[in-house]
Amino acid sequence: MTEEMQNPCTLFPHVTFKYNSALQDFTDLAYTTSPQHKDSTEACIKRDASDLDTIQTKNTTCSPYIAEPTLRNIVNM
Numbered sequence: 001m002t003e004e005m006q007n008p009c010t011l012f013p014h015v016t017f018k019y020n021s022a023l024q025d026f027t028d029l030a031y032t033t034s035p036q037h038k039d040s041t042e043a044c045i046k047r048d049a050s051d052l053d054t055i056q057t058k059n060t061t062c063s064p065y066i067a068e069p070t071l072r073n074i075v076n077m
Contacts, residue, residue: 024030040048 020031
């Protein structure tokens with residue numbers, strides 16, 4: 001299959017890569033990425049722990065099930 005026959009969307013990433021490479025070479029800059037939240041701050045860790053406690057409390061206090069040890073069937077009620 002020739003380039004003219006290919007879907008333009010399949011060629012787009014290749015063209016974008018070429019443009020990005022050319023601009024990086026021209027400006028002597030390199031595009032790099034880093035993992036998100038690499039170094040979590042103490043405030044973030046405390047907030048996450050607080051959010052987890054809130055969710056756990058909500059899940060235990062708002063249970064849709066009753067605290068009765070017997071099982072019931074809605075057909076037999």
